[in-house]
Amino acid sequence: MTERTLILVKPDGVKRGLTGQILARVEAKGYSIAELKQLNASREVLAEHYAEHEGKPFYEPLVEFMLSGPIVAIVAEGHGVIPGFRSLAGTTDPTTAAPGTIRGDFGRDWGLKVQQNLVHGSDSVESAEREIGIWFGK
Numbered sequence: 001m002t003e004r005t006l007i008l009v010k011p012d013g014v015k016r017g018l019t020g021q022i023l024a025r026v027e028a029k030g031y032s033i034a035e036l037k038q039l040n041a042s043r044e045v046l047a048e049h050y051a052e053h054e055g056k057p058f059y060e061p062l063v064e065f066m067l068s069g070p071i072v073a074i075v076a077e078g079h080g081v082i083p084g085f086r087s088l089a090g091t092t093d094p095t096t097a098a099p100g101t102i103r104g105d106f107g108r109d110w111g112l113k114v115q116q117n118l119v120h121g122s123d124s125v126e127s128a129e130r131e132i133g134i135w136f137g138k
């Protein structure tokens with residue numbers, strides 16, 4: 001089966017009207033969109049999604065941020081899409097993410113407790129499978 005990854009356009013990206021530009025970059029790279037929906041996340045879904053970060057200082061602000069508005073959840077498909085989308089997204093901190101990346105071009109430090117960095121992308125085959133199950137069902 002072709003590789004699949006979970007992409008989330010976080011509430012900052014949706015609010016700022018950047019969903020289309022983010023999707024355009026995914027498509028321009030040659031990946032296809034297998035699933036797409038906009039939703040308001042629940043605390044339960046976010047607790048599952050961010051289980052690895054529970055207990056970290058940015059965990060609560062991260063969950064509050066992800067609850068602050070609609071999210072666009074996407075399953076993207078194509079060979080190498082997992083590292084490929086991480087590369088399109090850029091590094092976690094938008095201040096220093098490379099120009100040319102989603103976070104580098106559209107993100108910045110807003111002086112908040114959590115990095116508002118526009119997108120999430122799965123970081124491994126195992127995470128992708130787990131996360132697609134959380135957001136789209138098995």
Ligand code: IDP
Nearest residue numbers: 058062091092113114115116117119120121123
């Ligand atoms: P990633 O999204 O690049 O994979 P992770 O380390 O998995 O980064 O962190 C999940 C999310 O938590 C980040 O995208 C960012 O929104 C937030 N975050 C991560 N590290 C920090 C931090 O040190 N301070 C504030 N927020 C953070």
Ligand code: MG
Nearest residue numbers: 120121122123
């Ligand atoms: Mg991560």
